[in-house]
Amino acid sequence: MAAAGVFFLAVTYVMQTLFPDVSAVGDIVRAPPEIARYIGGAAFQILFVGGYLTTVLGCGLTQQMSAARLLFAMGRDGMLPRAVFRRVDPRTGVPAVNVLVVGLIAASAVFLDLGSAASLIDFGAYVAFAAVNLAVIGFWRATGVRDGRRPAGSPPTYCNRCCRPSGSW
Incomplete structure (x- = not known):
């Protein structure tokens, strides 16, 4: 945890040093890719956005699987309907119905x-x-x-x- 904190502080310091005026970007949501382009050009921006998308995909899949496993545990313990949430695919060992339920709920967030x-x-x-x-x-x-x-x-x-x-x- 301390290493993550030190890394965050180091990245923040370097970003602030290299690009002190974030208001020049305009929209704060688009700031990181624009700062990456300013620091290292278009190639670095592509590398940065690719790494960002890979990280977001990994985090999203991890969160979806952990929520599906939580639903499975609650179904196994009888806190949710056992017939639906306790089932595991025999070949993969994954609670497939739970993954679909969590995926549908997550996909509905597109409309918000x-x-x-x-x-x-x-x-x-x-x-x-x-x-x-x-x-x-x-x-x-x-x-x-x-x-x-x-x-x-x-x-x-x-x-x-x-x-x-x-x-x-």
Whole structure:
């Protein structure tokens, strides 16, 4: 983590030294490729954008697979419908249905502008925060335990009971 911080500081320092006036670019979203062209020409800009796209693709695939595995674990544990989310492709070992579900949700973000996407993420974070707090309160009320011990029913169990729409899962 420290190496990443040092790398970030070094890159920021070099960029600020070589291109001190970012307002000259105009649109801040287009600043990094324009600065890359200013520093190293068109070839460096192509290399920079190619590396950026490769990194974004890798991060996106990693996030999609981790979300699919999370859905699989929740289906396996009975927090989501087992018939749908617990299945794994026998040949590849990948929860294919979960990958498709996450992919469709991610693809639907194409229809959002940046402000709407940020609002949606903020709302999701607030709902998750509230759900965790409600689960802990339910756990305390049901067990009376507040000293860190964990009996059979854990906070996720109470969150599942509190938040799911029906007992049919």
